[in-house]
Amino acid sequence: MLKKTAGIVLNYLRYGDTSIIVKIFTRELGLKSYLVNGVRTQGKGSKIALYQPLTMLDLVVYDKENAGLQRISEAKIVHPHRLIPFDFARTSIALFMTEVINRSIYEGYQNEWLFDFLEESVLVLDRQESTLGHFPLVFLLEKAKYLGFAPESSEGFLVETVNHPFPPEEIGLTLEYLEDLLSRRYESQYRIPVMLRRKLLDHLLEFHSEHLDNPSPLKSLPIIRQLMG
The missing domain is CATH 2.40.50.140 (Nucleic acid-binding proteins)
Incomplete structure (x- = not known):
């Protein structure tokens, strides 16, 4: 048919x-x-x-x-890409996104809300004015919502895990950053030290792997960590 x-x-x-x-x-x-x-x-x-x-x-x-x-x-x-295939940073983030999605869903899995979010993310990635430093973090936070395992609060992303890598002096700033990412999404302009952003990226990937039972590392992760500088 x-x-x-x-x-x-x-x-x-x-x-x-x-x-x-x-x-x-x-x-x-x-x-x-x-x-x-x-x-x-x-x-x-x-x-x-x-x-x-x-x-x-x-x-x-x-x-x-x-x-x-x-x-x-x-x-x-539908939408010919203007930047994604020709910009190293955007190409790398695109590969990160496909790798993350591939590890999150299975053959035949259907979710119109997740599809619409992925479509929105592709369009944002292809815009010249988009801020790429936050992009992988927002993608992981939002994807957790559409797959049904996002916590009810920003604090849950830190405490509802086996490992908690943030010492007390980093928790306040990290929570403020998370709240801004969750509210403003790809429009966030919040500034935070690079090492803290990279630590949060690693933590969110660990958070996803715990819920999806997929512990193997992402091939694209080393490049993505560098792009967040």
Whole structure:
């Protein structure tokens, strides 16, 4: 059966000489894997640009029950990226986002609110005026809400964990920063020492791994920590 849906590309794997298996988080159908033939070709006929990380697509797909790999009938880019593929910092954050989402959801998982948040985040990341230093932190804080394990208060992000890395002299400033991030989200301009931001990033990733039972480290983390300088 053919169905229409919006989708955001997470990643793809090469398959054979010219094909790929692409993982797409769709709004209506959830996380799906699609086999796309003949896209890794040379010249103007190549369509591999459609399947770069965080590309936002309008899709017409075949959706068969109990089938593993599905097929795409039509794919069209909704919002061509202006900055993400050409700016190292934005490209690195995009890879961080796809890695975090990939570890948080499973095949077939459907969540329209999470999809809408991811779509909003992609658009913000692609804006010239966006503040990137806070971006990974806001992304983790907001994603916890849409996956249902965010605490009721900013303090909960610090105390509802196995490890608590912040000494008493850092807690007050960290809580103020968290509250600003939670209220102003990507618009936050709050200034805080770089080392404290990096410590909070590590802590929030630990917080997520405890709730998602996924302890392996992120490949993109060393670069993201440097970008928060």
